[in-house]
Amino acid sequence: MKTIRQITVLGSTGSIGESTLDVIARHPDRFQAFALTANHSVEKMLAQCQRFQPRFAVMLDTASAGQLADAIKAAGIRTEVLAGIESLEKVASLPEVDAVMAAIVGAAGIRPTFAAARTGKLVLLANKETLVMAGRIFMDLVKQHNATLLPIDSEHNAIYQSLPHHFNGNLVAAGISRILLTASGGPFRRAPLESLASVTPEQACAHPNWDMGQKISVDSATMMNKGLEVIEAHWLFEAPPEKIQVVIHPQSVIHSMVAYVDGSVIAQLGNPDMRTPIAHAMGFPERIESGVSALDMFKVAHLDFEEPDFKKFPCLKLAYQALAAGGNMPAVLNAANEIAVESFLKRHMPFTAIPVMIAHAMETVRQEEMATLDDVLKTDTLARDVARNWLANLQ
Ligand code: NAD
Ligand code: MG
Numbered sequence: 001m002k003t004i005r006q007i008t009v010l011g012s013t014g015s016i017g018e019s020t021l022d023v024i025a026r027h028p029d030r031f032q033a034f035a036l037t038a039n040h041s042v043e044k045m046l047a048q049c050q051r052f053q054p055r056f057a058v059m060l061d062t063a064s065a066g067q068l069a070d071a072i073k074a075a076g077i078r079t080e081v082l083a084g085i086e087s088l089e090k091v092a093s094l095p096e097v098d099a100v101m102a103a104i105v106g107a108a109g110i111r112p113t114f115a116a117a118r119t120g121k122l123v124l125l126a127n128k129e130t131l132v133m134a135g136r137i138f139m140d141l142v143k144q145h146n147a148t149l150l151p152i153d154s155e156h157n158a159i160y161q162s163l164p165h166h167f168n169g170n171l172v173a174a175g176i177s178r179i180l181l182t183a184s185g186g187p188f189r190r191a192p193l194e195s196l197a198s199v200t201p202e203q204a205c206a207h208p209n210w211d212m213g214q215k216i217s218v219d220s221a222t223m224m225n226k227g228l229e230v231i232e233a234h235w236l237f238e239a240p241p242e243k244i245q246v247v248i249h250p251q252s253v254i255h256s257m258v259a260y261v262d263g264s265v266i267a268q269l270g271n272p273d274m275r276t277p278i279a280h281a282m283g284f285p286e287r288i289e290s291g292v293s294a295l296d297m298f299k300v301a302h303l304d305f306e307e308p309d310f311k312k313f314p315c316l317k318l319a320y321q322a323l324a325a326g327g328n329m330p331a332v333l334n335a336a337n338e339i340a341v342e343s344f345l346k347r348h349m350p351f352t353a354i355p356v357m358i359a360h361a362m363e364t365v366r367q368e369e370m371a372t373l374d375d376v377l378k379t380d381t382l383a384r385d386v387a388r389n390w391l392a393n394l395q
Contacts, residue, residue, distance in 0.1 A: 005098045012036035013044040015213045016103035016126045019274045035091035040064040049079045058087045089115035102127040117147040126152040128232045133331040134376045135235035150281040157277035158255035158268035169238040180257040182249040186220040199351045209252035209272045218341045227319020248306040314355040327369045328379040335383035336361035361386045
């Protein structure tokens with residue numbers, strides 16, 4: 001008899017959250033949604049509670065939690081409604097929870113993700129920002145508390161699948177020469193450099209292959225997403241930056257590759273649908289059905305590869321620089337990027353100002369080491385202030 005895995009889905013109303021619930025719904029004999037969480041989308045959360053009957057539903061926003069609690073009572077559902085960041089941490093760490101899908105977007109996800117690791121959960125990590133902000137501290141925490149970390153980001157999940165089973169974090173011992181991190185190149189891969197200054201949020205959010213939340217869509221358009229993923233790969237696989245090569249692959253069919261010293265390259269392929277990496281990690285080590293259709297090689301027909309254009313996508317370079325600098329710099333990069341993306345989406349600044357704002361924050365915030373989550377959160381606040389001030393002085 002299989003025991004049913006109790007899962008907390010942090011960010012259940014988002015793109016990854018909904019895909020996760022889709023996989024849960026396909027396997028009622030394996031998984032149960034123990035807790036669902038969201039920022040403030042009451043209607044979506046109510047519908048999810050009706051369908052999945054979780055033990056808890058948490059809204060970050062207190063007023064939204066009040067509305068949800070009334071609606072849940074009226075609907076006769078037994079879900080308990082909680083509010084605030086401490087409640088997010090609580091539902092990520094309660095003893096009944098087996099696995100936590102960390103799918104909140106941005107730095108907002110770090111505290112509950114840390115809470116899951118601290119209580120030794122199976123952490124299914126979509127929130128790459130946690131690793132970018134606090135890579136070493138988070139990986140140490142995972143080890144210290146015997147948590148299990150499985151990557152949901154499609155590239156990292158692909159790398160995980162392409163590594164030898166005995167991989168213990170030592171690339172050299174495993175005979176690995178390079179990690180090939182694929183990137184679609186985003187919606188502006190073919191756009192002339194001069195045209196980027198006038199792109200709109202709608203154009204930036206229209207990704208050619210993936211249907212994702214707004215923030216990661218803009219990150220894909222600037223290629224900061226790939227930059228964040230280089231840092232994520234560095235921490236997950238203990239790979240030095242020079243062994244992580246970004247490869248533009250516009251079809252998004254190969255999700256990443258691992259190159260070995262004997263000349264072999266192992267890749268993971270599939271249709272671009274996040275339910276594949278989600279099902280892989282949720283069912284691990286078993287393979288379970290995900291709802292994703294089989295890859296039709298004849299329809300794919302071509303697999304193309306290009307080198308990334310660092311001049312057109314300076315965010316990618318900034319991410320490599322932040323990783324090389326170490327200490328608090330990746331956290332500064334991440335915080336400034338979040339402010340930059342938000343400012344661009346609100347039409348307060350052009351697309352091309354995004355890397356300028358981030359570079360300014362990286363030059364302004366003093367470089368230092370970080371030892372605790374508190375240090376990380378302080379760096380995050382400081383870098384956000386620096387980025388906001390830069391924009392205010394511009395206007
Ligand atoms: P999304 O914007 O679609 O959803 C974000 C979720 O987080 C929502 O449920 C929202 O209510 C919640 N949320 C937002 N702000 C919050 C806050 N301050 N406090 C608490 N909850 C908050 O985002 P997404 O595209 O699903 O991405 C989620 C994470 O997964 C990101 O870190 C992203 O980089 C990563 N990721 C996403 C994809 C994808 O295909 N969408 C792929 C790989 C990795
Ligand atoms: Mg990815």
